[in-house]
Amino acid sequence: MEQQILDLTAQLEELKAGATVTNTMFAETFYYLTIPLMLIIHAGFLAYEMGASRLKNVLSSGVKNILAFAFMIPTFYFFGWWIYFGFPTGIPGEPGPAGISGIEYANSIAWAWGDSAQYMGPNIADQISGVFFGAFAMFAATTASIMSGAVIERIQTVGFIILAVVLGSFAWVVAAAWGWHADGWLVTQWGVHDFGAAGLVHAVAGFFALGVLINLGPRIGKFNADGTANHIPGHNLPLTVVGLMLIIVGFFGFLMACVVPPGEAWSWFADKPATIYGTPITLSALAFNILMAIAGGIIGAWLFTRDPFWMMSGALAGIISTASGLDIYYPALAFLIAMSAGLILKPCADWLENRGIDDAVGAVTVHGTIGLYGVVMLGIWGAGFPALQGAVGDVPTISLIGQIVGAVVFFLLGFVPGYVVSFILNMFGMLRVREGAELAGMDLVKVPAAGYPEWGGDAPVTPAHPAE
Amino acid sequence: MFPYDEASWSVVDGAMFMGWGTALPGITTFLAMVACVLVLVIGQRSESAKAKKFDK
Numbered sequence: 001m002e003q004q005i006l007d008l009t010a011q012l013e014e015l016k017a018g019a020t021v022t023n024t025m026f027a028e029t030f031y032y033l034t035i036p037l038m039l040i041i042h043a044g045f046l047a048y049e050m051g052a053s054r055l056k057n058v059l060s061s062g063v064k065n066i067l068a069f070a071f072m073i074p075t076f077y078f079f080g081w082w083i084y085f086g087f088p089t090g091i092p093g094e095p096g097p098a099g100i101s102g103i104e105y106a107n108s109i110a111w112a113w114g115d116s117a118q119y120m121g122p123n124i125a126d127q128i129s130g131v132f133f134g135a136f137a138m139f140a141a142t143t144a145s146i147m148s149g150a151v152i153e154r155i156q157t158v159g160f161i162i163l164a165v166v167l168g169s170f171a172w173v174v175a176a177a178w179g180w181h182a183d184g185w186l187v188t189q190w191g192v193h194d195f196g197a198a199g200l201v202h203a204v205a206g207f208f209a210l211g212v213l214i215n216l217g218p219r220i221g222k223f224n225a226d227g228t229a230n231h232i233p234g235h236n237l238p239l240t241v242v243g244l245m246l247i248i249v250g251f252f253g254f255l256m257a258c259v260v261p262p263g264e265a266w267s268w269f270a271d272k273p274a275t276i277y278g279t280p281i282t283l284s285a286l287a288f289n290i291l292m293a294i295a296g297g298i299i300g301a302w303l304f305t306r307d308p309f310w311m312m313s314g315a316l317a318g319i320i321s322t323a324s325g326l327d328i329y330y331p332a333l334a335f336l337i338a339m340s341a342g343l344i345l346k347p348c349a350d351w352l353e354n355r356g357i358d359d360a361v362g363a364v365t366v367h368g369t370i371g372l373y374g375v376v377m378l379g380i381w382g383a384g385f386p387a388l389q390g391a392v393g394d395v396p397t398i399s400l401i402g403q404i405v406g407a408v409v410f411f412l413l414g415f416v417p418g419y420v421v422s423f424i425l426n427m428f429g430m431l432r433v434r435e436g437a438e439l440a441g442m443d444l445v446k447v448p449a450a451g452y453p454e455w456g457g458d459a460p461v462t463p464a465h466p467a468e
Numbered sequence: 469m470f471p472y473d474e475a476s477w478s479v480v481d482g483a484m485f486m487g488w489g490t491a492l493p494g495i496t497t498f499l500a501m502v503a504c505v506l507v508l509v510i511g512q513r514s515e516s517a518k519a520k521k522f523d524k
Contacts, residue, residue: 058497325486335503389478
């Protein structure tokens with residue numbers, strides 16, 4: 001009898017160990033899969049902005065986008081990850097109440113030398129840091145891609161990469177530390193809630209792009225002498241539309257990465273998934289609300305434009321306008337908010353264009369304006385929800401004032417660095433390509449290859465038969 | 469709009485969306501349905517009007 005109890009106890013321990021391994025593997029795989037899914041966003045942005053470029057600029061637009069991605073990863077590794085953990089409470093980087101922030105904490109887990117280097121590379125005792133890092137690095141790369149489309153066809157490559165690094169490995173990371181962290185001062189003091197990063201990713205990147213566009217200026221031929229705008233069509237609208245659809249596919253990974261799975265040492269709950277703030281969420285909420293938001297955005301944009309470019313941009317706007325509260329919106333409400341975003345999208349883009357801003361793909365409007373719209377909308381509809389875990393009175397609640405404060409901070413964190421850094425680059429002649437190069441086409445200047453080598457009157461003719 | 473009397477996540481044991489327990493879900497669902505129909509009506513009218521311009 002005693003032996004049987006011992007055997008059963010041993011079997012129970014084995015089963016518990018097996019369950020623990022299964023849960024750990026699931027939690028790590030959950031995040032790991034968000035990385036390739038988010039990479040699809042970049043495939044989408046690549047197709048989107050190459051399609052939106054004229055034939056003479058198609059490859060240089062692609063090179064710029066690909067290179068930005070490549071620089072984003074190491075710079076986020078060098079210092080972006082450290083900034084996220086170092087400054088949630090603001091400057092000078094004091095530790096916060098949740099105990100997962102501050103310079104000292106960041107130095108212990110996110111610095112790639114000294115003792116903390118153990119968490120910045122392969123480590124059998126730490127199987128999650130790299131997966132978290134990968135997901136966050138993809139957010140960083142997304143911000144750079146958002147800016148990338150707006151500035152096509154006239155920006156210098158190195159100047160653009162410097163801007164991308166400032167945006168992706170600094171500006172949005174500060175916004176994330178302040179408003180997307182349980183110790184972030186925007187969360188603990190103002191109850192800011194931005195679950196799907198409408199403000200801290202999209203608005204920051206969109207308004208960073210606006211700051212750059214002001215110094216960069218419009219493409220030659222975009223505006224007439226009387227200030228009226230000309231439409232500069234891209235060379236391949238179907239490619240752009242498919243690119244937009246790919247971005248939307250990738251967004252499922254983006255938003256999946258905003259969810260913390262249960263049951264691990266780093267999880268908020270033992271039995272249910274949580275947002276990054278430690279509040280409960282379900283994947284079901286995401287499925288309901290993302291799909292309804294995509295649909296609402298498309299329908300709203302179709303009503304005004306009938307244009308597939310704006311319809312797919314409307315889908316993006318639908319997701320972005322509801323992203324802050326995808327965890328708590330009711331699907332029909334998400335649909336209506338997304339539809340309203342689709343409706344205002346084109347008028348907002350036109351308003352910007354009428355003020356002399358040449359945003360080649362509408363990134364400032366889709367990501368910037370709609371991002372802030374989404375942050376404020378949650379303040380209207382979600383007021384009273386607790387912004388963190390804890391008992392009533394102990395934690396801040398979502399409020400309209402708090403969301404407006406968050407929106408202002410996100411706007412400034414995007415616009416100010418974008419304007420200042422591009423202003424400095426312009427002073428040193430590193431922002432815009434020379435006029436002759438812009439007229440000739442940037443592919444001729446920057447890329448030793450042709451996008452469509454058999455296209456055009458002077459193109460070499462491919463032999464129909466082998467040479468005799 | 470928090471659907472529980474106490475503004476704390478610890479008391480949440482079911483639906484946790486805005487307006488749960490009020491008329492809001494029904495109203496927004498109805499409005500969303502109306503919006504879909506309206507968009508189709510407007511779309512049909514404007515597309516027909518445009519197509520007529522190509523009649524010979």
